[in-house]
Amino acid sequence: MKKFTSVSDVENLQEIIKKALQIKENPHSETEKGKGKTIGLVFLNSSLRTRLSSQIAAQNLGLNVLTLNAAQEAWNLEFADGAVMNGDTVEHIKDAIEVLNQYCDIIAVRCFAGMKSKDDDVNENILSQFEQHAKVPVISLESATRHPLQSLADCITITENWKKESKPKVVLTWAPHIKPIAQAVGNSFAEWMQEMDVEFVIANPEGYDLDKNFTKDVKVIHNQEEALKDADFIYVKNWSSFDDYAAMPEVKENWMLTAQKLENTNAAKVMHCLPVRRNVELSDEVMDGKNSIIYQQAKNRIFSAQTVFSEILDEIDSK
């Protein structure tokens, strides 16, 4: 694996999931693999699970970890090419990246969508600079349009929870929120599900269809009740409008996932990437109920990261 910013960096998804499950069985089997190498974890945004699971994964592999909360600990970054930097930005992102090239064997970065310019976000105006200027492998810790380490953890979790021969029905359902949230997790989950052996549908209100570049031919249903019928897995997530970018068109029905809505499913397992707004996106009853596999999903973030770091180290060592 040369880099890890989307599902297209994975050659064989089933193999990767298998490896991740082996690592979960024995997370300390490769404690010397990263010895003498350094991974830089650069956070341009908040993080709990990604921050901690990446550190654990790196430690399990013997990697040195440098964590940088860029905005608070370093300098205000400029992202525009050719900018005359006479304003409040102090360091250009490409200089920061070139310096990270000198210090790190792997660069991992979290760079959320700004939610202001659709073009900037769709074009991954920050991650693209890392892809362009980094001379070492780049790993996304969630970018403007994707969250691949989350999606890999999701695939691991679904695999652990489905032992039947038939395909499970997996429903990604939109959930309410109080402010405009990026489409990254939704996009990413949609991409990865298309690589999994599942029956996948997306449920969201009118006006909330995700970018077709991610959902492609996936069936999109605007009626939640219809979509959830016979579901085996329900992935709950909010996102704001893609078409009318970052807008929040009014939704008349209540899309919060409740215990009552689980009744017409196939005892569906409930997933969420966290953090979750309880009693807005889903009810306490669902969150704390026996259908939830949300904390298991959070745990699998460790093995998702460790698998990716391990694959990247293989690539580095092969040179």
Added chain:
Amino acid sequence: MKKFTSVSDVENLQEIIKKALQIKENPHSETEKGKGKTIGLVFLNSSLRTRLSSQIAAQNLGLNVLTLNAAQEAWNLEFADGAVMNGDTVEHIKDAIEVLNQYCDIIAVRCFAGMKSKDDDVNENILSQFEQHAKVPVISLESATRHPLQSLADCITITENWKKESKPKVVLTWAPHIKPIAQAVGNSFAEWMQEMDVEFVIANPEGYDLDKNFTKDVKVIHNQEEALKDADFIYVKNWSSFDDYAAMPEVKENWMLTAQKLENTNAAKVMHCLPVRRNVELSDEVMDGKNSIIYQQAKNRIFSAQTVFSEILDEIDSK
């Protein structure tokens, strides 16, 4: 030791102090004990000594350390059970704890009193959630009503500085401050001193009596001069009113500890948990004088933490 949030988690205080002094003699005697295990240090508030001493203690035991400045690095936390999270809180504390359960073998947390609701603070509205939801041992790095790692360090320090057979007289004396401060250090010191073989009295102005649940039958004197007479140890600390919660009733006398006030003591050793407001709580002369054992006390924070972590690791290993 199953957890460490108050003196009641210690089975035999003298044994623990003895162990701490052995660790101080040889802090690198158990460098493999925590290998492959992870302690999460969660800070909901500022910290210097606790932050650094806990990291050193963990490193001395070979533990991996994850430090999380929750408010700045992760998400704004919700503490109310059943909350409809449609405001400015992004993640419920119980979900954060459940995730920490997946990532850590030990969870340590600093959660100061909010000083707004007496009920919330007395009931430890944050620590109690950790005690309820954590599935791994919980260690307090100071909570609303107690600071047990500090108190253990205090006991170690007193033990090091008292070689006579007689009981030393230990005085906890209130000191002035400019804003309402929690009672945690005072409460905690009072609890631990009742387990030590000392003559213990508390001196504070009228209106500043600590919660009876902590001080029990300890003699409380409202005249500082009288209380300090023949003292062997003086513990200086401010706290705000407990009865009229978080208020600061007027105090006519100047309770700042000065060199002159030490004259009627038994050449008393002076203690303070730090940070201290010089020339408000105590004078420069006392802070920098030969009676102060305050920096030794700060150093003992390492061995206090290392002893507790070591005891908790024993418990984990015994399962």
Added chain:
Amino acid sequence: MKKFTSVSDVENLQEIIKKALQIKENPHSETEKGKGKTIGLVFLNSSLRTRLSSQIAAQNLGLNVLTLNAAQEAWNLEFADGAVMNGDTVEHIKDAIEVLNQYCDIIAVRCFAGMKSKDDDVNENILSQFEQHAKVPVISLESATRHPLQSLADCITITENWKKESKPKVVLTWAPHIKPIAQAVGNSFAEWMQEMDVEFVIANPEGYDLDKNFTKDVKVIHNQEEALKDADFIYVKNWSSFDDYAAMPEVKENWMLTAQKLENTNAAKVMHCLPVRRNVELSDEVMDGKNSIIYQQAKNRIFSAQTVFSEILDEIDSK
């Protein structure tokens, strides 16, 4: 080496540079040297290169690292001796230092000029407290008037890039900026160049002469074109006025370094300590051009720090 706060702490600069280049060849040759010892990295200001390169250097030597972002993670510090701390400062710097003495074998600190009081800055009101109160070796991570780890990296970089027998011409040239910046990097570079076997000149506009205590007899030229003629190395850096402290007297000519200005040089290598304001201090064309050795310079920060830490550890071990 007993401490490292200026060039005067280096006994033999050529030897130190030679050692640094050996470390660069083989950075993992002393991984046991710092074992069981702890370095505290205290940041009172922002940092990217210093933060990361110091951590890498420490890890390469097997040192434990404690990083403290003092303002955000600990307490608001008081710097005035004898202060009655009844304002918004919570802990006196000397108490913080005394505690660090208990916790660390080496203390490294970043404490920028406040740019408000010339006296405070010239007298190093913060670093001087570390030098006075620290009982373990102190390393400057940039103080009010000097940035010696940067200057050592600069010497390493010049040495790597000059293989001729003749002396290279090194020009420190002032560059435009939009706000008052400290003289520390300029001062420090001037001091170190006087110890190097180079022809050294400083170019800056009228009103921007550096403190004579640092520049001594170095030739100062107020015409940039004249100064750059035949230069082999150009060090670009802004600073505000020293005489009219922190002022920014108007400059009529444009001192930004451009590709065109390089034409009259001896194909000069361009240096900058970073962060740099592109198209203000120097043009994109220079920054991204083949004359720039700026990222190499950033990389050498690792070996500068590792050499100093290693020398300090030798001193500790010799006791």
